[in-house]
Amino acid sequence: MEDEDPQRPHGSPLQPVLRRPGGRARLVWLLTRYRDQIEADLALIGWDLAALWTARRWRFLLNLIDHLPRTSHLTAAMADDDELAENSPEPTGSSAPTLTEWSPTVERLTLAVDRLGELIAAVYGAAGGKAKAPKPLPRPITARDRVRSKVRQRKRAHVLAELGRAREEQRPSMAELPTAPDERYTAARTRTPPPKE
Structure with missing residues (x-):
């Protein structure tokens, strides 16, 4: 298995794992730092770390x-690693659980x-308090969800864009139309087809 980037950058010794370059360099770094946790995690799913290493099955x-669950010993050790936290960028991805964790x-x-959050908010509101609607807990986000979001x-x-064009053409909005029953406004309608889904 070849390393994607054999040149190790200057600076923090954590750079190889933070950049996730793949290859033996990252594997060696992980095993050097978290060997006991990885060995325990692999044993729980029926694999022997020493046997895999001896068989040179490094990619496997x-x-x-990389596919250990978020509840693994490795994840807990990395989350509790002060040096790793100091050198890691702030996570920007979604906190939604994966489908493999969504039993x-x-x-x-x-x-x-x-x-329960909705019930607490309703009780608080019935007692005269101003309750904010509770945010639902995150759910898994699938490719279909991402497509729907892009379409929206x-x-x-x-x-x-249509509203902006109407404003430029000085066409009144619905709020500006006359409300009296005997006053009617007729505007020429030019329809632009919506974007294709």
């Missing part, structure tokens, strides 16, 4: 490590927590 070993039990517990964004951008 790295793949197993029927987790789904029902998430639903129960959401309903395109439609929203199309509507905003």
Whole structure:
């Protein structure tokens, strides 16, 4: 297995794992720093670290490590590593759980927590308090969800562009139309087709 970038950058010794270059350099770094945790995690799923290393199955070993769940000993050790935290950029991705972690039990517990939050807000509001609507807990985001989100964004951008064009042409908005029943406003309608989905 070849390293994607054999040149190790100057600076923090954590750079190889933070850049996630792949290859033996990252595997050696992980095993040097978290050997016991990785060995325990692999044993729990039926693999022997020493046997995989002796068999030189490095790519497979790295793949197993990369796909350990968020509840693994490795994840806990990395989360508790002060040096790693100091040298890691702030995470920018979604905090949504993956589908592999989204069991029927987790789904029902998430639903129960959401309903409990709504119930607390309703009770607080009934007692005269101003309760904010609780945010639902995150759910897994699939490719289909991302496609739907992009379609919504395109439609929203199309509507905003149409409103901007109407403003430039000085066409009144619905709020500016006369409300008296005997006053009517007729405008020439020029329709632009919405973007394709």
